[in-house]
Amino acid sequence: MLPFAEYPLRPAEFAATLGPTVVVVPHPDDEALGCGGLLALLRQAGQPVHVVLVSDGSMSHPQSVLFSAEARRAVREGELRHALALLGVHTEPLPLRLPDGRVPSSPGQPGFAEAAARLRALLLAARPATVLLPWRRDPHPDHRASYQLAQAALAGLPGAPRPLEYVVWAWQRAAPADLPQPADQVAGFRLAIDAVLPHKLRAIAAHRSQVAPGVFTDDAAGFLLADEMLAKFAQPTEVFFEAAP
Template identity: 40%
Template sequence: MDAVTPQRIEGQGTLEADWAGSTWLASLPITPAQDLLEGTRRLLVVSPHPDDEVLACAGLMQAALAHGVAVHVVSVTDGEACYPDQALWPPARLRDARRHELAQAVRVLGLDATHVTPLGLPDGGVSTHEAELTAHLTAQLMPADLIIAPWIGDAHPDHEATGRAALAAAGARGARALQYPVWAWHWLDPDAPAAPWPTAMRIPMDAAMRSRKREAMQAFATQTGDVEGLDCQPILPAHVTARFHRAFEVLIG
């Protein structure tokens, strides 16, 4: 996740207490991870910024490893533009810090540096490199892979461009593709009469998976504000991270 200015992403957004009472969210069908992953050679998780992969898919990545499915993360940008007005956190420092945070987070989930490919595309400028990203993902994919990327309607330009590139690559290679919402939990209506995604599903996590996910999320100290010299609201305050402490993750088919 990263700092953005689109109309739908402002203020504190929808609180998790409201999502807890959402009828349409509770009615999404439950799909066990092992069923979702059946026949999958490799799970390729594409993340526009370091932390999106953990917020949205930490449980699924753990389940894949537990069921013998290879996992790889493509980190599209380093999220270096998240605090443009913070003199003590210029892009170069953030780039290094966020790569380190991602390495810490994936270790908690059972991965190491060999399972992460950082592309270093410009934070906030993925759409101008969409063709390059599509080509990279297409070259990486095999037909038996499952690629997971942000929802193309998430309302963050980097998320949407990453999602489009993943869908295009999957189409070119005959691979399965699913999408994950991140910013959507900020602005969607929990009281809407129907779910915005007809093919969405909930992937449950057990207590151990949830605990490791929380620990992995805590690794992103620059985003939670647990660092010195940050004189502004962090990207991931407690009311935002609460949306990702659920007993399930949501994927869109």
């Protein structure tokens, strides 16, 4: 049983206290699923939001013949822009276009250092007060790698922004060891998003290639978000982790 329902609830007004925000997104749709409500609340409060898209998103339907890998990437990036607009975010995402399913997780791997440098440059330019990251042990390798990439970009950054970690796959796949441990020194909380839940649901639906009936329909084994998974994100709260007091 996940402990998320036991976490303290913070009101929607909490979002305004986060200031300008950068969100690190492993794949198109993670922004809507994991923190779409918070993004909508940030924009309603007039806070700037910038988005970094880590992977190229091309591997959800790798057997598609009608859509090449480049075409799949273009579709998914277009869906991301549409979803962000529905949440009130109109800044152009920064696409790092690392390989979907193989995002590098350490400096010795190809593409890691360059991607960390590009993310760091955006952070220096945007000067966010808060950075939204995937939960460090979210049960998807690209999510964990994206967290490591963000940590490398944040290391030694002047005026280090406040990190908040959001969950996506932990809702469905988390093992006990994937959840916060005492050594993590983090605390969980829930954010009330009921006022903007319709915006979040529309943003999720904007990722048409990932929800039935889909877009890449010539790959029968391709990925689609299951109804059970989608139900986790139709709740009036979102879960975040932050450094424990």
